[in-house]
Amino acid sequence: MAVTGPEIERLIQLLSKLPGLGPRSARRAVLQLIKKKETLLAPLAEAMAVAVDKACICTICGNVDTQDPCTICRDGARDPSAICVVEDVGDLWALERAGVHKGRYHVLGGVLSALDGVGPNDLHIGALIERVQKGEVKEIILAMNATVDGQTTAHYITDRLEGTGVAVSRLAHGVPVGGELDYLDDGTLAAAMKSRRPF
Amino acid sequence: MAVTGPEIERLIQLLSKLPGLGPRSARRAVLQLIKKKETLLAPLAEAMAVAVDKACICTICGNVDTQDPCTICRDGARDPSAICVVEDVGDLWALERAGVHKGRYHVLGGVLSALDGVGPNDLHIGALIERVQKGEVKEIILAMNATVDGQTTAHYITDRLEGTGVAVSRLAHGVPVGGELDYLDDGTLAAAMKSRRPF
Numbered sequence: 001m002a003v004t005g006p007e008i009e010r011l012i013q014l015l016s017k018l019p020g021l022g023p024r025s026a027r028r029a030v031l032q033l034i035k036k037k038e039t040l041l042a043p044l045a046e047a048m049a050v051a052v053d054k055a056c057i058c059t060i061c062g063n064v065d066t067q068d069p070c071t072i073c074r075d076g077a078r079d080p081s082a083i084c085v086v087e088d089v090g091d092l093w094a095l096e097r098a099g100v101h102k103g104r105y106h107v108l109g110g111v112l113s114a115l116d117g118v119g120p121n122d123l124h125i126g127a128l129i130e131r132v133q134k135g136e137v138k139e140i141i142l143a144m145n146a147t148v149d150g151q152t153t154a155h156y157i158t159d160r161l162e163g164t165g166v167a168v169s170r171l172a173h174g175v176p177v178g179g180e181l182d183y184l185d186d187g188t189l190a191a192a193m194k195s196r197r198p199f
Numbered sequence: 200m201a202v203t204g205p206e207i208e209r210l211i212q213l214l215s216k217l218p219g220l221g222p223r224s225a226r227r228a229v230l231q232l233i234k235k236k237e238t239l240l241a242p243l244a245e246a247m248a249v250a251v252d253k254a255c256i257c258t259i260c261g262n263v264d265t266q267d268p269c270t271i272c273r274d275g276a277r278d279p280s281a282i283c284v285v286e287d288v289g290d291l292w293a294l295e296r297a298g299v300h301k302g303r304y305h306v307l308g309g310v311l312s313a314l315d316g317v318g319p320n321d322l323h324i325g326a327l328i329e330r331v332q333k334g335e336v337k338e339i340i341l342a343m344n345a346t347v348d349g350q351t352t353a354h355y356i357t358d359r360l361e362g363t364g365v366a367v368s369r370l371a372h373g374v375p376v377g378g379e380l381d382y383l384d385d386g387t388l389a390a391a392m393k394s395r396r397p398f
Binding site for chain 2: 002003004005006007008010011014015017018019020021025027028029030031032033034037040041042043044045047048049050051052054055063064065066067070071072088089090092093096097
């Protein structure tokens with residue numbers, strides 16, 4: 001039975017496809033949007049239209065931006081000799097928020113996964129090797145998630161980079177800052193113990 | 200430090216104002232939207248623009264729709280003699296999904312709350328009394344949330360309707376269907392016991 005107009009039903013249906021929103025929260029969001037039509041719905045519609053028009057993927061690193069090459073690849077103050085390899089754009093943004101990497105990035109677009117049928121040709125690994133072969137790169141920092149697939153991908157990339165002469169490193173495993181030992185899994189504790197540092 | 204274009208930052212910032220989305224989930228949502236630019240972002244931008252243009256509040260009952268009076272108030276098959284009074288449009292939609300009310304609705308736009316400074320004049324109570332005084336209404340069903348403020352509002356409306364001759368009822372309190380007694384609060388159990396029915 002129709003409760004509201006078909007245009008509003010369609011908006012709810014589209015919003016509920018966003019990650020983190022189900023049908024119920026999409027309905028709540030739409031009611032909120034219509035309540036704040038001028039201050040929220042109209043600017044959001046406008047911002048989305050602009051994004052449709054301008055958003056693009058950086059052809060060098062795979063970052064999402066409104067210019068190509070992206071803000072990071074254009075930034076001359078960044079060290080072009082260190083490339084941090086991440087699974088997804090979200091990981092790149094997370095590292096940037098932390099401000100821990102002053103070089104460039106390379107987004108793979110996923111990880112190798114036998115189960116999901118993702119092979120090396122489905123990821124941007126070839127483009128990474130090409131960037132390395134251009135000669136400017138001295139270090140590759142592998143910042144994949146600490147999952148089995150992430151680490152498999154890291155191993156694969158290390159193999160592919162053999163003979164190019166670049167240094168390959170990966171993020172340290174260990175106790176998260178603020179973490180309590182009692183709540184950590186055995187694997188993390190073992191990694192933290194193995195990589196212990198002089199105090 | 201800029202990671203992406205200002206237009207995308209603005210989209211993230213606006214999306215994070217939606218209920219149920221924080222900055223992190225808004226970023227995930229935006230990445231998803233840009234990944235599915237043609238199938239999700241563009242239709243969503245279009246649907247929002249249409250909603251800006253068409254969405255309105257029904258001047259009779261307060262429902263959100265794209266026409267005024269709304270779909271429900273226009274529907275001749277609905278019983279105009281029974282009005283179900285709800286706090287918000289979301290509650291109206293919830294009752295419609297359940298398909299349990301075949302009459303009309305009246306959205307108050309909130310509940311009386313001394314703490315939040317919400318008085319009778321801040322709610323659409325006057326309009327409800329006017330609808331009743333037109334004479335067609337025979338029953339008012341109070342479907343406020345089972346909170347203290349909701350029940351206070353229900354009592355207030357009952358007082359205001361005194362002398363108009365309409366029957367006033369409220370939703371039953373009791374054990375939710377599928378609920379387990381062990382997990383229910385004392386108030387619900389007491390209400391369920393008090394309103395027990397012959398089996």
